[in-house]
Amino acid sequence: MSAEATAVIENKTGIHARPASVFVQKASSFKSKIQIxxxxxxxxxxSILMIMSMGLVKGTEVTLVADGPDEAQAVxxxxxxxxxxFGEE
Amino acid sequence: xxxxxKGKGVIAGVAVGxxxxxxxxxxxxxxDYKSKKKADEKKIAADALVTVAxxxxxxxxxxxxxxxxxxxxxLEAHRMMVEDPAMSAAIDEQVDKSGSAPRAVLDAYExxxxxxxxxxxxxxxxxxxxxxxxxKRIAKYILGIKEPEIGEGKxxxxxxxxxxxxxxxxxxxxxAGVILGQGSTTSHAIIIAKTRAIPSIVGVxxxxxxxxxGDPVIIDGETGEILIRPSDEERAxxxxxxxxxxxxxxxxxxxxxxPAVTSDGIKVVLACNIGSPADxxxxxxxxxEGVGLFRSEFVFMGKTDIPKEEDQFKEYKAxxxxxxxxxxxxxxxxxxxxxxxxxxxVGTEExxxxxxxxxxxxxxxxxxxxxxxxxxxxxxxxxxAGIMFPMVINVAEFKAAQALVEEAKVELVHExxxxxxxxxxxxxxxxxxxxxxxxxxxxxxxxxxxxxDLVQYTLAVDRGNAQISYLYNHFNPAVLRLIKRTIESANxxxxxxxxxxxxxxxxxxxxxxxxxxxxxxxxxxxxIPKVKERIRNISSTKAKEILDKVMEMxxxxxxxxxxxxxx
Numbered sequence: 001m002s003a004e005a006t007a008v009i010e011n012k013t014g015i016h017a018r019p020a021s022v023f024v025q026k027a028s029s030f031k032s033k034i035q036i037x038x039x040x041x042x043x044x045x046x047s048i049l050m051i052m053s054m055g056l057v058k059g060t061e062v063t064l065v066a067d068g069p070d071e072a073q074a075v076x077x078x079x080x081x082x083x084x085x086f087g088e089e
Numbered sequence: 090x091x092x093x094x095k096g097k098g099v100i101a102g103v104a105v106g107x108x109x110x111x112x113x114x115x116x117x118x119x120x121d122y123k124s125k126k127k128a129d130e131k132k133i134a135a136d137a138l139v140t141v142a143x144x145x146x147x148x149x150x151x152x153x154x155x156x157x158x159x160x161x162x163x164l165e166a167h168r169m170m171v172e173d174p175a176m177s178a179a180i181d182e183q184v185d186k187s188g189s190a191p192r193a194v195l196d197a198y199e200x201x202x203x204x205x206x207x208x209x210x211x212x213x214x215x216x217x218x219x220x221x222x223x224x225k226r227i228a229k230y231i232l233g234i235k236e237p238e239i240g241e242g243k244x245x246x247x248x249x250x251x252x253x254x255x256x257x258x259x260x261x262x263x264x265a266g267v268i269l270g271q272g273s274t275t276s277h278a279i280i281i282a283k284t285r286a287i288p289s290i291v292g293v294x295x296x297x298x299x300x301x302x303g304d305p306v307i308i309d310g311e312t313g314e315i316l317i318r319p320s321d322e323e324r325a326x327x328x329x330x331x332x333x334x335x336x337x338x339x340x341x342x343x344x345x346x347x348p349a350v351t352s353d354g355i356k357v358v359l360a361c362n363i364g365s366p367a368d369x370x371x372x373x374x375x376x377x378e379g380v381g382l383f384r385s386e387f388v389f390m391g392k393t394d395i396p397k398e399e400d401q402f403k404e405y406k407a408x409x410x411x412x413x414x415x416x417x418x419x420x421x422x423x424x425x426x427x428x429x430x431x432x433x434x435v436g437t438e439e440x441x442x443x444x445x446x447x448x449x450x451x452x453x454x455x456x457x458x459x460x461x462x463x464x465x466x467x468x469x470x471x472x473x474a475g476i477m478f479p480m481v482i483n484v485a486e487f488k489a490a491q492a493l494v495e496e497a498k499v500e501l502v503h504e505x506x507x508x509x510x511x512x513x514x515x516x517x518x519x520x521x522x523x524x525x526x527x528x529x530x531x532x533x534x535x536x537x538x539x540x541x542d543l544v545q546y547t548l549a550v551d552r553g554n555a556q557i558s559y560l561y562n563h564f565n566p567a568v569l570r571l572i573k574r575t576i577e578s579a580n581x582x583x584x585x586x587x588x589x590x591x592x593x594x595x596x597x598x599x600x601x602x603x604x605x606x607x608x609x610x611x612x613x614x615x616x617i618p619k620v621k622e623r624i625r626n627i628s629s630t631k632a633k634e635i636l637d638k639v640m641e642m643x644x645x646x647x648x649x650x651x652x653x654x655x656x
Contacts, residue, residue, distance in 0.1 A: 016431055018393040021169060047175035052216075053204055088394075
């Protein structure tokens with residue numbers, strides 16, 4: 001079993017250092033294994049380096065896949081975080 | 090006998106201390122490292138990550154307690170790079186290849202750094218340095234290389250290149266001196282050392298590799314001489330020099346409260362250049378009367394987003410208040426492609442110093458400029474403040490900036506925030522502005538001559554290029570003519586002209602500038618006493634005579650030589 005959701009990066013500067021660090025801190029608070037998929041790649045959502053090196057600019061569609069005890073909640077909260085534009089414009 | 094070395098002395102003073110190496114070369118340690126089985130090496134690396142991360146957490150806490158938020162944020166990013174799950178996998182992979190934990194760590198971070206370096210985005214490219222720094226930190230821990238301890242006695246920090254944060258992070262009373270293999274007077278590490286009057290030598294070259302950690306040394310920041318492991322006799326000879334230095338310091342301390350006024354009563358304001366509000370406190374000890382240049386870049390550096398008006402306001406307000414009635418001139422953001430920031434996308438430029446930077450960015454980026462203008466205007470309520478625009482080349486730019494200041498005031502009124510009367514001026518640092526000062530003087534409240542760039546742009550000489558540095562001379566007649574023109578233009582329109590470049594701290598230059606009619610000289614605080622002493626020991630008539638003679642001379646080196654004889 002695993003949970004899955006898609007989201008589109010909407011904040012102007014994309015997943016830059018600050019949003020990436022917020023995202024990783026959130027992802028790390030879950031026990032589940034979480035992957036973030038985009039542009040045909042799939043990386044560990046708990047790795048700031050992997051996420052930053054994907055170059056997620058505004059308009060990129062990403063898929064979140066979680067596998068573990070809190071998978072549904074993880075996917076839901078991380079999607080909400082992306083949808084909130086990380087509190088940016 | 091001591092082993093001797095020579096570099097270029099850039100901050101005068103004799104210092105004695107033990108060497109603390111920064112920017113160490115790990116090759117020797119790596120060769121001597123005895124690796125065990127691969128599984129053990131993986132365990133060693135994994136444990137090192139945990140320990141280094143824990144140490145970072147402690148340092149970050151300490152920094153936050155001391156309110157050093159910027160340095161804390163940088164280390165927080167480092168911590169995430171240490172704990173990143175991708176790195177532990179990458180390190181394991183490298184252990185399989187090299188069989189050595191420290192080498193695997195270095196290689197793993199190096200390959201990540203290279204990925205960053207190839208990225209489009211300048212911000213990420215800049216992070217490559219951090220990746221290497223983190224890798225080195227972990228490798229050093231595994232190799233058992235102690236982080237430099239500064240408990241007992243003073244240290245002299247040495248390295249090929251030293252990160253400005255290394256010097257900024259050490260307490261002033263622990264650093265006796267600085268030695269750089271590379272670098273120049275205008276390296277950031279040296280600029281910081283200067284505000285603290287730390288004797289410094291640059292340009293030692295590869296000879297610096299011969300200096301070992303913990304070596305006792307004597308350095309002379311005036312002559313550029315370095316004595317490694319000095320004998321007792323040599324030590325004694327320098328003790329005399331140090332004693333003289335102390336006497337001079339005491340003498341300068343007596344000058345602190347006296348004004349910088351010539352024997353016939355002409356006064357010049359001696360102000361200081363600062364990078365943060367805290368610098369004002371140290372500057373007062375040298376008798377600074379206000380701030381002639383607050384480099385606001387420090388407010389912008391190391392941030393991932395545009396600094397908020399409220400945060401900027403706090404910094405500016407603190408500086409204005411500390412000036413206690415004297416003027417505090419705040420220069421608006423002076424950043425370009427040479428120091429990319431995540432929220433200022435300059436793109437790759439062949440020539441960042443002739444590119445999209447400073448006022449050119451500010452005028453196009455309202456989102457960036459407005460919060461800064463509003464913050465300074467509000468700080469003006471708490472004392473006397475001035476706004477200075479950098480890199481201006483024509484009247485239109487000043488007028489556009491002035492219009493935005495008016496808009497900022499309107500916004501503040503709407504927001505119900507109070508603001509003060511603030512002077513508006515420009516930094517005269519391009520030949521174009523200097524030539525146009527007769528016109529610009531009609532609009533501005535003041536000029537501040539930025540000689541570092543003015544000399545560089547006028548003479549087409551890169552000040553960092555050692556091969557042509559002999560051409561870099563603020564006494565070059567072309568430069569002197571532009572300066573004279575600027576000062577006279579201001580005085581003619583009833584405005585004031587000051588100077589905030591390197592030249593302002595040269596006592597010989599001070600004589601000429603005073604004779605030209607300059608009203609203020611702003612410099613790194615430790616230079617104030619020697620400039621003040623020179624001004625107090627001359628009459629304005631004598632200074633005018635010297636100026637007349639100098640303006641007739643045809644060559645910059647001739648002028649330099651002549652001025653050296655009149656001291």
